[in-house]
Amino acid sequence: MALVVPKELDELEKPFSLHSPKPFEIRLQVPDLRVPIRNFLRTREVGEFLSGALAGAMTKAVLAPLETIRTRLVVGVGSKNITGSFIEIIEQQGWQGLWAGNGINMLRIIPTQAIELGTFECVKRTMTSAQEKWKQIEGPKLQIGHVNVNFSLSWVSPVAVAGAAAGIVSTLACHPLEVLKDRLTVSPDIYPSLSIAISKIYKDGGVGAFYAGLSPTLVGMLPYSTCYYFMYEKLKKSYCQSKKKKSLNRPEMLVVGALAGFTASTISFPLEVARKRLMVGALQGKCPPNMVAALAEVIRDEGLTGLYRGWGASCLKVMPASGITWTFYEAWKDILLVEKRIL
Numbered sequence: 451m452a453l454v455v456p457k458e459l460d461e462l463e464k465p466f467s468l469h470s471p472k473p474f475e476i477r478l479q480v481p482d483l484r485v486p487i488r489n490f491l492r493t494r495e496v497g498e499f500l501s502g503a504l505a506g507a508m509t510k511a512v513l514a515p516l517e518t519i520r521t522r523l524v525v526g527v528g529s530k531n532i533t534g535s536f537i538e539i540i541e542q543q544g545w546q547g548l549w550a551g552n553g554i555n556m557l558r559i560i561p562t563q564a565i566e567l568g569t570f571e572c573v574k575r576t577m578t579s580a581q582e583k584w585k586q587i588e589g590p591k592l593q594i595g596h597v598n599v600n601f602s603l604s605w606v607s608p609v610a611v612a613g614a615a616a617g618i619v620s621t622l623a624c625h626p627l628e629v630l631k632d633r634l635t636v637s638p639d640i641y642p643s644l645s646i647a648i649s650k651i652y653k654d655g656g657v658g659a660f661y662a663g664l665s666p667t668l669v670g671m672l673p674y675s676t677c678y679y680f681m682y683e684k685l686k687k688s689y690c691q692s693k694k695k696k697s698l699n700r701p702e703m704l705v706v707g708a709l710a711g712f713t714a715s716t717i718s719f720p721l722e723v724a725r726k727r728l729m730v731g732a733l734q735g736k737c738p739p740n741m742v743a744a745l746a747e748v749i750r751d752e753g754l755t756g757l758y759r760g761w762g763a764s765c766l767k768v769m770p771a772s773g774i775t776w777t778f779y780e781a782w783k784d785i786l787l788v789e790k791r792i793l
Contacts, residue, residue, distance in 0.1 A: 518552075
């Protein structure tokens with residue numbers, strides 16, 4: 451009995467020779483992502499984000515001692531003047547005490563400054579573009595009877611809106627790190643390390659404890675951030691127009707940034723005092739219930755001048771920090787976006 455096998459099956463049953471092609475071959479080709487990734491890293495938004503992060507880190511590394519002294523004066527710990535606070539820190543903790551909490555401070559400032567400056571630039575561009583489009587189409591119109599109402603964005607300052615948005619977004623994203631930094635700075639004996647601080651804060655108040663003082667922080671951040679960015683842009687623009695130049699040099703950025711920081715800090719400082727009291731008040735066993743109560747407590751105990759306790763130390767820290775930050779930020783933008791020497 452003969453079995454007839456189709457030629458195709460008969461060929462499959464034969465052993466493969468060294469020169470015969472394989473019946474099945476799977477090839478996996480990984481796409482080359484180097485070019486898309488490089489193009490993404492060279493975008494304007496990424497460059498601004500990285501510039502903000504690098505500028506913030508470099509500024510905080512230089513000015514950490516002033517931040518430590520300012521925090522102690524604002525919350526009422528130890529001496530009531532800059533010199534006395536400096537001496538107390540050296541006597542109690544040594545020179546390293548001036549950098550108490552600086553590790554978490556660096557972890558805080560890198561994302562905070564990156565998000566803040568990146569948001570500011572993005573919102574400013576978006577608002578400016580929206581204003582230009584509304585001018586072209588003359589904006590939406592509303593007719594009520596014989597009355598025509600034209601809506602316009604010309605009265606809105608893109609810089610002010612961008613400044614407010616920058617402060618709000620960065621605060622919401624990084625507020626827990628601010629709480630940790632203040633606890634490590636003010637009470638290093640109770641919170642000797644980051645891990646212990648996280649554990650104790652969570653044990654005492656849960657997740658909500660990491661957002662202690664969030665409401666006054668947001669309220670205080672609005673006037674500060676809005677004024678800060680508005681003043682910087684206005685001072686820069688006015689100075690360039692008066693000198694008939696397109697941009698500031700590095701020393702001019704330092705001065706303009708310092709003046710913007712001084713103005714914003716002076717206007718919003720009472721809210722900063724209330725915010726710090728709420729954030730670290732629990733350490734002293736008398737945390738005010740809200741920002742109004744915190745302000746009232748300061749006025750009752752120390753008078754109106756108490757609202758500006760630590761203002762000198764704050765300006766001593768804010769002015770150079772602001773000037774240095776803008777100088778570093780513009781320098782890194784030149785490197786990353788204009789010269790493209792790194793990315």
